[in-house]
Amino acid sequence: MLDKLEMFIALARERHFGRAAESLNLSQPTLSANIKQLEEILGTQLVFRGSRFGGLTPEGQSALSWARRIVADSRQMRDELRAKRHGLAGEVRLAVIPTALTWAANLSSEFRKTHPRVRFTILSRTSREILAMLENFEVDAGISYLDNEPLGRVDTLPIYREDYMAVCGTGHPLAQGKRACWADLDGIPLALLTPDMQNRRIVDQRLSEVGAKAGPCIESNSIVVLIASALAGECVAILPTDMARFLATGHDLALLPLDAHGTGHSVGLILPHRDPRTPVLEALNLKAEVLARDGQRLLDA
The missing domain is CATH 1.10.10.10 (Winged helix-like DNA-binding domain superfamily/Winged helix DNA-binding domain)
Structure with a gap:
């Protein structure tokens, strides 16, 4: 049956x-x-x-x-019977917005230090796809935006706040400064995520709020493409701070903060609304709480 x-x-x-x-x-x-x-x-x-x-x-x-x-x-x-007999084991299927993939890697790695018999499948998906996959039991949990668009009946745990950087080649005129503001992007060709991504909708809103008429010269659902486009020198990519620093390391790129650190939209763990949770998901939630506290300590330092 x-x-x-x-x-x-x-x-x-x-x-x-x-x-x-x-x-x-x-x-x-x-x-x-x-x-x-x-x-x-x-x-x-x-x-x-x-x-x-x-x-x-x-x-x-x-x-x-x-x-x-x-x-x-x-x-x-x-899962509960298996955990009582053998400890936590099995697979966690995690759907993640592209801009949070480094956080997903950190969370899964830290989790496996305590529970090495649990393996992870991490999928890059849009925020809307993540909610649909949770509802259809295609994934066990997600990492997505928490405070920008409706989520429905799910449990959430904030992990960090997403702020942004302009990323460009060191020869680009924008690279002469140490910071940039959203208005500075007026008229500049941009490399942005595709419109189905919530990150893109957030970026479009920020640009609109300052009246910047900035159009994308390159759109992609891959952040790697955006970084490569900025490195080629023509476009300026707009990326979350953590992702920009991770991908720009070792490349001839300038990183220009657009926001005060920790002031952007909340990103965190999304779990199906169930009480009680499975042992694996309860342990994942606890590990995400630790990751969030560690991130906040770094922000306050």
């Missing part, structure tokens, strides 16, 4: 029998047969069928909420 519920959740997520089957490493006929068996067990039609997936019936929508709850409870029971 549990495996059929997981197949049903995958079908609702992918909205396509073929893609859902592929995500589960199953053949499409096997998936279709199991969904049909689930409908027979529950005594109701869950999926509109035609030549292709036609969506969930009203009963299917209700069943989906129950399926998610049952699968989550089953996973939590399994």
Whole structure:
């Protein structure tokens, strides 16, 4: 029964029998047969069928909420029993906004020092994708913005505040100063993340607030591309301070603070709203609290 519920959740997520089957490493006929068996067990039609997936019936929508709850409870029971017998083990799937990937690496590394039998899969995703993946049980936790756009019913823990730097080649006119302000970017070609990224929406808002008419000459969902573009000399990249310092090390780049350190939007851990949490997620939350305190001490120093 549990495996059929997981197949049903995958079908609702992918909205396509073929893609859902592929995500589960199953053949499409096997998936279709199991969904049909689930409908027979529950005594109701869950999926509109035609030549292709036609969506969930009203009963299917209700069943989906129950399926998610049952699968989550089953996973939590399994994790708690395993932790009592063997200690923390297994996999944590973590979806992270691109600008927080260095923090995700720090968090996972520090966590594994205490719990070496836990492995991490870290995925770079937009803030909206992270919320959808949490809801669909595709990931266990996320790291994203906490105070800029609605999050829904999740638990959050602030880790740091994201402020920004202008990053440019040392030969760029902007590099002559030690700092910059957002208005200085008026009319300058920029290398920015794509508009589907919340970071880009924040940057656009900052520029708009000072009346800066700055357009991107390069857009990418990869921060590496933005740094490489700045290094090439034509564009100025706008990046979070920690990420800028990490990627610019060893390169002929100028880093110009745009904000007072620690004044930007809050970024932190996002967990499904469940009480109690699984042992692994509770331990992850505690480790994130330590990371946040350490970061604040560095900020205050």
